[in-house]
Amino acid sequence: MTARVEVALARSVDALPAGTDWAFEPKFDGHRMVVIREDGDVVLQARSGRLVARAFPDLVSAALALPAGTVLDGEVVVWHDGRTDFAAVQRRAAAASGARARALARELPASYAAFDLLADGGGDLRRRPYAERRARLVGMLGPLGPPLQAVPSTTDRETALTWYETLPERGIEGLVAKRVGDPYPGGRRGWLKLRHSDTRDAVVVGYTGSSRGPRALVVVLPGDGTPVLTTPLPTGLRGEAGRVLPRGDGGEAVVTAVGVGEVAYRVLPEEGRPVLEVRQRSTRHGAFSAEAVRFR
Structure with a gap:
C-alpha cells in the first residue's frame, strides 16, 4: 500500500440498524489517522492525506513495535480526567516544531484507538470482510497494549445501545455500525454513524x-x-x-x-x-x- 490511503467514511443515521450482520463500535472524539509501518520507518497520515508524524513523536515510537507492512485506521485521542479531550488533540496536531511536539507529547500523551487493519505483513486486507480484519487487528494489538489499542466492538445491539447511553460522559461521540461481511469501503460512506444530537x-x-x-x-x-x-x-x-x-x-x-x-x-x-x-x-x-x- 502507498503512503496515501483513501479512508472509509460513514453516513449519519437516526437509529442503529437491526439484524445479526452488524458490528458496533464506539466513536471516539479524536483526529482520524492512518498508521503505516514501513521497513525502518513509520508514516502517520491524516484523513486529508497530510503527513503528521512530526506532531506525534510518541505514536511514532509506539508504532515501531508493529510488524513491517502493517497499516491501521483509527483515531488519535488524548485522555484527560477519564474522558477524551478534543481540544488537547487539536493542540497536538497543531505543533509546528519538533521541540514543541516533543514537549506536548510529554504534557498531553496521545493514544491511538484503532478500528481497522488495512494491511498485515504487506498484504492488502481491504477486500477481506470486516470480521476477519477485526480478528486480526485484535490479535496484533492485544500483546502490545497502550498507547496502541483496538476500539471495543460488539455484535449485540443491546450492548451497543447501552454504550450509546452511558459512554458520552467519557467523551464518546456515538456509535459506528459496520456490516461484518463487508470489505473496507475506502473513499465511500459505507459505514453508518449514530451520534448524539448536538x-x-x-x-x-x-x-x-x-x-x-x-x-x-x-x-x-x-x-x-x-x-x-x-x-x-x-x-x-x-x-x-x-x-x-x-x-x-x-x-x-x-x-x-x-x-x-x-x-x-x-x-x-x-x-x-x-x-x-x-x-x-x-x-x-x-x-x-x-x-x-x-x-x-
Whole structure:
C-alpha cells in the first residue's frame, strides 16, 4: 500500500440498524489517522492525506513495535480526567516544531484507538470482510497494549445501545455500525454513524476571510437549505480548511448571523464541497448557530 490511503467514511443515521450482520463500535472524539509501518520507518497520515508524524513523536515510537507492512485506521485521542479531550488533540496536531511536539507529547500523551487493519505483513486486507480484519487487528494489538489499542466492538445491539447511553460522559461521540461481511469501503460512506444530537454533518458552501485560512465557514445542514455561519474557527481548523476547500469562485452572497446581522461571504463552487461536523447551539431567542468541529 502507498503512503496515501483513501479512508472509509460513514453516513449519519437516526437509529442503529437491526439484524445479526452488524458490528458496533464506539466513536471516539479524536483526529482520524492512518498508521503505516514501513521497513525502518513509520508514516502517520491524516484523513486529508497530510503527513503528521512530526506532531506525534510518541505514536511514532509506539508504532515501531508493529510488524513491517502493517497499516491501521483509527483515531488519535488524548485522555484527560477519564474522558477524551478534543481540544488537547487539536493542540497536538497543531505543533509546528519538533521541540514543541516533543514537549506536548510529554504534557498531553496521545493514544491511538484503532478500528481497522488495512494491511498485515504487506498484504492488502481491504477486500477481506470486516470480521476477519477485526480478528486480526485484535490479535496484533492485544500483546502490545497502550498507547496502541483496538476500539471495543460488539455484535449485540443491546450492548451497543447501552454504550450509546452511558459512554458520552467519557467523551464518546456515538456509535459506528459496520456490516461484518463487508470489505473496507475506502473513499465511500459505507459505514453508518449514530451520534448524539448536538453534532451533525453539514455541507460547506462558503467562507469568510481568506480561502487559505478562513475566519468562519458557511454551512447548510441536511434537510435545510438555509445557510448558517459557524462560530470563528480555531487556528488548527483554519489551516485544515485552507487545504480542503475547493478552489474557484462561486461569487458572493450574504448570510444572517446570530447576534451579528448580515455577513458577506464567498460562495464555493458546487463541485468538491467538503462535509463539516458542527456542534449545534441554540440561543435564548431560539435561533441556531454552529460550532465547527472537524472535517469529515
